[in-house]
Amino acid sequence: MAKTIAILGSTGSVGQNTLRVISENPEKFRVTALAAGTNADLMIEQWHEFRPSHISMATKEAADRVTSALPDTVNVVWGKEGLEEIARDPESEMVVSAVVGSLGLRATLAAIDAGKTIALANKETLVAGGELVMQRARERQVAILPVDSEHSAIFQCLNGEDRSSVSRIVLTASGGAFRHYNRQQLKDVTPEQALKHPNWAMGKKVTVDSATLMNKGLEVIEAHWLFDIDYRQIDVVIHYESIVHSMVEFKDKAVMAQLGTPDMRVPIQYALSYPDRLPLASEVLDLTKVGTLHFIEPDLERFPCLAMAYEAGKTGGTMPTVLNAANEVGVERFLNGSIPFLGIEQVIERVMDAHNPVPVRDLETVEEAEQWARKLAREMPVK
Known part of the structure; x- marks a missing residue:
């Protein structure tokens, strides 16, 4: 049936x-x-x-x-x-x-x-x-x-494994549209440029998040909750080709990774059919044609949104809620032309600095923090 x-x-x-x-x-x-x-x-x-x-x-x-x-x-x-x-x-x-x-x-x-x-x-x-x-x-x-490709990869690598044997997880990031830009170049980028992702076809908000690396920051927080793992055990690496979707390192230093061509149907279908796997008419991964895979550390000075996400996650309480709401408003303001690309991170940082986090006891606490952050983010001046 x-x-x-x-x-x-x-x-x-x-x-x-x-x-x-x-x-x-x-x-x-x-x-x-x-x-x-x-x-x-x-x-x-x-x-x-x-x-x-x-x-x-x-x-x-x-x-x-x-x-x-x-x-x-x-x-x-x-x-x-x-x-x-x-x-x-x-x-x-x-x-x-x-x-x-x-x-x-x-x-x-x-x-x-x-x-x-x-x-x-x-x-x-x-x-x-x-x-x-x-x-x-x-x-x-x-x-x-x-369903996210990175978290699906971690989920697949952990199948049948003892969670207590996990040393760390490694989320891969393409680096987004501006992975080779310096800070001076980032000052002048346009929404049209930000929406040209090098590997994936995604919605506008997610594509801009990828360009700021906030998307990976949000995925770090998501991984913390999905896999019940400490932030100190979650790393991020830039992987230009988006072939290795993420990895798990175990205590014996063995590393398991899930690989595939960039096709969102793969993690979607796996979630729908789990625990079964179904055939999928998708491009076959041929590593001989790919040739070289690149992995580099993220530059948190060029892309501070990732660092802010780690900070929010470790702070806990309503701080991740505020981070997320401020980011959503910042992206909206960038896309409608009212702030520059680097204004997104300014909005997030200033809203977080103004917030005194409280424990999340119920949905109303979350929604109050979100509404507060959205209001402040809309009004926040940007240099």
Whole structure:
């Protein structure tokens, strides 16, 4: 019987790749519900191909447009409440959490409370509320399967291994669009330049995060929660080719790595089919053609966002929430042209400096810290 799946963020990069995997395995997977932002036209196309019973859009206008184009039998909702409704969809066994930003936190918690298996592509969920999410998942005995290529790689390397034998994990990073730029060059980069990732096809926010190395910083915090590992045991290396997706070093100094061509369908399909593996029509990795693999240490002076993420994670409490919210606003301001590229890190640093972190006791604590950080980040002057 086909596994039933709901997708939060179906019109985004991960969402569309998830639907590609499902379309390539119609006997294995069936879509029951979809949620998206404001791209009504693409949602209508997705409904015609996959025929989900339930749809949610970010705004009433987008929902009305979808409603007018589809049969009355389709339940169309909207807003944050609609997103949570899709997360709790009674027909689905698994929820793919692929919305962008901290918007995914409350919906992911709703899916966990409903007993759904979570395929997690929304790293901000664990950055903003990792303690809440992992505690709730343990209480409900819900599995959280990573979809990010790096965390999927770590997950695969740890299969069948004693977690106490792990010495460290190593997350690889492409280095983003500006990996060879100096600080002077970084002052003048444009949004158009930042959105040209050398290896991966991703959404705008993730691509800019990759260019600042904040994406890797967020992944460090995500790895801390997913694998219950100390920050001192999480390293990052720049790996230009994006062939080695991440590595695990064990106490005996053996290192296990997961390799493959850059194709998001691989970790997505593994999460959907776990513990099984399914065939995938993807490019075969030929190391003789790749020839040389490069690995270098990240330069934290050129790209301080990674250092700030480590600092936020080690500080704990609401500091990662504030880091994430300030980064989201900083990226928005850069993309709309109101601040320069290096202004992103200025916004984050100043908001973090102004924050007095408190323990994360509940969702309201997280949301209050996030709202405070967003307000300050929008108002923060940039040189």
